[in-house]
Amino acid sequence: MEHGAYTIRAESFRQILPELRVLHAEHWAETEKHRHKLPMDPDYDVMAARERAGRLLQCTVRDASGSLVGHVRMYLAESIHTRTIYAEEDTLFIRPGHRGGLLVMRLMRFAEAALRELGAREIRADSKLLNKADVLMRRLGYTPVALKFHKHFEG
Numbered sequence: 001m002e003h004g005a006y007t008i009r010a011e012s013f014r015q016i017l018p019e020l021r022v023l024h025a026e027h028w029a030e031t032e033k034h035r036h037k038l039p040m041d042p043d044y045d046v047m048a049a050r051e052r053a054g055r056l057l058q059c060t061v062r063d064a065s066g067s068l069v070g071h072v073r074m075y076l077a078e079s080i081h082t083r084t085i086y087a088e089e090d091t092l093f094i095r096p097g098h099r100g101g102l103l104v105m106r107l108m109r110f111a112e113a114a115l116r117e118l119g120a121r122e123i124r125a126d127s128k129l130l131n132k133a134d135v136l137m138r139r140l141g142y143t144p145v146a147l148k149f150h151k152h153f154e155g
Contacts, residue, residue, distance in 0.1 A: 003106045076088075109140075
């Protein structure tokens with residue numbers, strides 16, 4: 001999908017991992033302040049295994065030069081309560097200099113269409129209080145259903 005000077009598409013997580021590592025660190029620094037006492041140590045091997053099993057969707061945003069400037073990653077699973085496929089948002093991030101102009105909404109709409117094609121019946125997403133992503137999610141038609149809490153144990 002084209003959006004202005006940007007290209008939105010599904011790409012192989014494993015093939016673009018070197019680029020994703022940089023975005024992941026930027027995203028962590030901006031939105032995961034509640035976990036900064038813990039080291040960022042993602043298990044990319046598990047993510048790659050999920051992709052090989054057909055349980056990970058990686059969508060990207062690239063600028064006109066081809067640089068990766070944003071992405072959304074979703075994990076697919078089967079609900080043990082309904083036996084239907086659902087998608088769980090893991091990460092949604094666009095570099096600050098590229099935000100605006102409805103780009104993030106286009107990215108999410110693209111991911112939603114891909115997830116429907118993969119058989120997902122629902123999408124579950126978090127909104128950090130820090131970044132007010134709930135505004136985006138409400139505009140996309142998502143309904144808030146819970147408030148997630150966090151507690152960090154020392155040592």
